[in-house]
Amino acid sequence: MQKEQIELCPGDFVLPVSFLLSMSLLGLEFPFAYILVFIILYFSWTINKYDFLLQSTLLFGVYGFYDENLTFPFKLHDLLFIVYFAGFFIYWKDKNIRRLLIPVSIYILFLFFVAMLSDEFLMIQARRLRLYMHILYFLFPLLVFRKLDFDIKLFFNKLFIYVLIISCFYIIDSLVVSNHILVPRTTWGDLTYSTLDIDLFGGFLRKYPPGMYFIALLLFPMLYFFRTSAKYILIMTLGLVCTKTFSVIGGALITIFCFYGTWKKKIIYLIIGFVMLAAGYVLDGQMNGALRVQHLVGQFTSFASYRSVEDAMSDMDNLAEFGSDRGAQIIPKIELLTSTQKLMFGFGFLHDDLTTNDKYIIHNEFYSDQSAAEEVAALVEVTQVQTILDTGLVGFVIQHLFYIAIYFLIRKYKYSNWYLVTLVCISIFGIGGFAGLNLPHGLLLLGLALGCVLLANKDMLNPKPSVYES
Structure with a gap:
């Protein structure tokens, strides 16, 4: 397939920049931002549905721009259930969409x-x-473009613009203003437009990665459709680096490795990867651990001294520190899962605040902060383990078979691999507790990819009647 040069016009940036800045103001609790966000959404609806679709996804999914617990009286993604209900009955009559709605x-x-x-x-x-x-x-995208033509390349072009702008926001926040301003809710605490504290070039600030999840959607068109100049790749790469989150950076790299290039090229990529890791390790030492590379390597090398799995399992304190202390979250909850014979179907969907049943309250001895040691055995920051806690091993298997089955249902459609690439990428993100298959952050992106694949195959979904049928 011949790749096309990505074409960016200044006019294409007006709506994306305006909307993303209004989302920044929303996160900074600027009152007029409420009106501004919905005004721009309305203009996008009337002017360019591709902008509207991406802006709506950002608004429903939050992605680090605002505090979903404070900004609105309810979580906006709950409004989508009205859309789902309406879309379900509208598209149930379409036999091709029904093939998806039945397994869902x-x-x-x-x-x-x-x-x-x-x-x-x-x-x-x-x-x-x-x-x-x-x-x-x-x-949702099916309903937005229900009576309109859909050009997937135009959508890819718009997607590229949004990811590029978000990457710039991450770079500016992390390296220039050294504060959470343009993507303000990638941190905790009181941060409003009236309490901004800008420290120009004050340090290499770590920004949590929700805004950069959209890179999962962009990998497919960048691998197969676009020839992208080095400066744009550098901007997006630097945006990812500013997250200092290896499950997200690694998720993008592993997905690229899986889907792009021959085996000969993959070996070259591995060599380059090891060289960059070694260089990053040395540089991180000179920067007093600012890049977190030595921290990552140390977590894996600490297990090299164990002679067997049994030896590793006997050292629970070391296991608890694995994955930036995610092991400490997981160990006692898995122990409770097995001791209560709930490994096959899980605890159900416990809530960390609302569940009060004593059998699900644990004292976590592995937390360094023992004031938070008493907790509900509800949440961990690994989405795959979270699925096991909620639905057990049976649920874990069914979940993954379900999403793979969707791919096989659409595999003959053009661009179906976009769904597969996005599925793999957000699943790897989930290893660090980000996106994944049980959070709106990831599922909105996967649903968007699936819906756009269906839109790009409208002729297959709704074939025109033949002369004998007309």
Whole structure:
């Protein structure tokens, strides 16, 4: 396939920059931002539906721009269930879409079956169960472009612009102003437009990666459709580096490795990767650990001294520190899962604040801060383990079979690999607790990719009647 040169016109940046800046103001609690965001959304709806689709995804998914617990009286992604309900009945008549809606319905029924097995109240479980259901977001782009033609290359072009701008926002926040301003809610604490503290070039600030999740959508067109100049690749790479989050940086790199190039090129990529890792390790030492490379390498090399798995398992304190202390979150919850014979179907969808059943309250001895040691065995920062806690090993298997089955249902469609590339990338992100297959952050992106693949194959979904049928 011949790659096309990415074409960027200054006019194409007006709506994206305006919307993203209004989202920044929303996160900084600037009152007029509420009006500004929805005014720009309205203009996008009337002028360019591609902008509207990406802006809506950003607004529904938050992605580090605002505080979903403070900015609105309810979580905006809950409004999508109205869209899902309407889209479900509109597209049930389309036999090709129904081929997707049937397995989605079976998957959701399975989630409710697991919830019914739990002794937690269903209304409490619904708070987290609903998060698993956002694959239905694929209906949203279908409804937006229901009576319009859809050019997937135009969408890819728009997507590139948004990711490029977000990457610039990350670079400016991290390296220039040294504060969380343009993507303000990638940190915790009181941060508003009236309390900004800009420290020009004050340091290499770490920014958590929600805004950069959109790179998962862009990998497919960059690998297969666009010839991208080095300066744009550098901007997006630097944006990723500013997250200092290896599960996200590694997720993008591993996905590229899996889907691009011959085996000969893959070996070259591995060599380059090891050289860059070694260089990063040395540079990190000179920067007093600012890049977190030595921290990453140290977590893996600490296990090299163990002679067997049994030796490693006997050193729980070391295991607890693995994955930036994610091991400390996981160990006691898995122990409770196995001791209560719930490994096959999990605890159900426990809530970290609302669940009060004593059998699910644990004292976590592995936390360095023992004031937070008493907690509900509900949440961990590894989405795959989270799925096991919620739905057990059976649920983990069914979840992954379900998303793979969707790919096989659409594999004959043009651009179907876009869904697969996005699926792999957000799943790897999930190893660090980011995006994944049980959070709106990841599922909105996967649903968007799936919906756009369907839109790009409208002729296959809604074939025109033949002369004998007309």
